[in-house]
Amino acid sequence: DGGITQSPKYLFRKEGQNVTLSCEQNLNHDAMYWYRQDPGQGLRLIYYSQIVNDFQKGDIAEGYSVSREKKESFPLTVTSAQKNPTAFYLCASSIPGILSEKLFFGSGTQLSVL
């Protein structure tokens, strides 16, 4: 079955540490996204990529970095510069340029600070 796989499901970060969240899709989608969700809040866009080797900052990119070396993969690194990283992180994909095309989401990674 096609879909988006996020790993790990739970992740703990120590102070000053960088951590990387994995997102893999086999839907052959060109566009991929990272969202952050705080308790009781909506989703906020961190980064998005419409094609391999290209990505753009969303609303809250500070303290995060991404790469898009392969179409299937869009890892997110939460750097030590992100002072409040505890949140639920969601990865999504879609076909770009078609406004009627829907988003497919992974099951999320819960990141907590030790």
Next chain:
Amino acid sequence: DAKTTQPNSMESNEEEPVHLPCNHSTISGTDYIHWYRQLPSQGPEYVIHGLTSNVNNRMASLAIAEDRKSSTLILHRATLRDAAVYYCILGRTGNQFYFGTGTSLTVIP
């Protein structure tokens, strides 16, 4: 600005219809209206989308106002499995989908 406005919460009795409203007064001519729902600790899932005409699928119906500045998601018979947060968002050029805080739907048995 691709923002939408929804009530924070709504309640419905089981097996009754539910109408979830959404305002999108700044919608542009090419923006699609999408609805997603999210269960606790899961990613959002697609419900329905439309451009101008009302839409129906097996999950729900979408009623779009004639001026497109508002829409309503209709669940014809609410079940306990429909309890979730429902997001109304606009699909816009550049693939930036903006999510608000959504409407938390409680279904009462």
